[in-house]
Amino acid sequence: MKGLIFVHGWATGSYVWSQQVREFSKRFTCLCTALPGHGEGIWGRPDFSPGISSILKSAADLDSKTDIIGIGWSLGGQMLLETAINRRHLFKGLVLVGTTSRFVSKDPGGPGQPPGVLRRMRRDIKRDMVSTLRRFYPLSFTEEELQMKVVRDFIDHYDTACKDLHKESILSTLDALTAIDLGDSPSEIDVPVLIIHGEEDAVVPSESGRSLAMDIPEATLELFEDTGHAPFITGSERFNTTVSRFVESL
Numbered sequence: 717m718k719g720l721i722f723v724h725g726w727a728t729g730s731y732v733w734s735q736q737v738r739e740f741s742k743r744f745t746c747l748c749t750a751l752p753g754h755g756e757g758i759w760g761r762p763d764f765s766p767g768i769s770s771i772l773k774s775a776a777d778l779d780s781k782t783d784i785i786g787i788g789w790s791l792g793g794q795m796l797l798e799t800a801i802n803r804r805h806l807f808k809g810l811v812l813v814g815t816t817s818r819f820v821s822k823d824p825g826g827p828g829q830p831p832g833v834l835r836r837m838r839r840d841i842k843r844d845m846v847s848t849l850r851r852f853y854p855l856s857f858t859e860e861e862l863q864m865k866v867v868r869d870f871i872d873h874y875d876t877a878c879k880d881l882h883k884e885s886i887l888s889t890l891d892a893l894t895a896i897d898l899g900d901s902p903s904e905i906d907v908p909v910l911i912i913h914g915e916e917d918a919v920v921p922s923e924s925g926r927s928l929a930m931d932i933p934e935a936t937l938e939l940f941e942d943t944g945h946a947p948f949i950t951g952s953e954r955f956n957t958t959v960s961r962f963v964e965s966l
Contacts (some may be wrong), residue, residue, distance in 0.1 A: 768799050793812040
């Protein structure tokens with residue numbers, strides 16, 4: 717028996733996995749982890765431990781004989797990495813989408829976002845969270861993807877749903893994204909990992925996905941051409957087929 721734990725990204729929620737849960741629940745047990753401050757609870761500190769606790773709670777809800785595969789997007793992928801590093805035998809495999817071991821670039825021009833970008837976003841969120849997030853969501857997509865109905869539905873959904881997010885939790889998770897640097901730790905992961913990244917990702921550049929794939933011993937990298945930060949939304953058919961093949965191989 718196989719169980720899939722889906723972990724959403726920053727400032728979103730389990731809604732993002734609608735297409736995957738609809739498909740995979742036909743064959744596997746599917747659970748969506750709601751991160752604190754993103755639908756339940758409050759994210760209290762600028763580190764990953766509250767999110768990891770949510771993942772562990774979902775894992776505990778599955779039968780002890782279930783092979784657990786974690787599927788995480790962006791922030792959710794980082795937390796799965798952190799969980800897998802600290803709980804070596806929890807996962808049978810991981811699927812990391814638009815994920816990086818370090819969100820902020822260390823060096824000018826290096827992989828990741830410049831520190832100033834997140835400082836400005838933090839300032840803007842403190843002033844007006846809803847307006848800032850409404851400007852943020854379209855950045856996950858290319859100009860062509862923004863014309864897709866599924867993307868318009870995503871943006872319409874979060875234009876409304878973002879009002880219910882806990883502001884201090886959103887700020888704390890942003891601080892975590894700024895500070896986290898897993899360094900060489902991903903090399904300790906000893907289970908198969910499928911890394912999926914959009915080649916046109918403007919939030920987490922594809923160079924970060926390539927670098928992560930090189931750091932993890934049993935990693936396979938799948939690049940989606942002409943695709944932004946959310947290939948599971950805009951390329952769901954290919955994404956679902958790719959993930960299904962990976963899960964069945966475990």
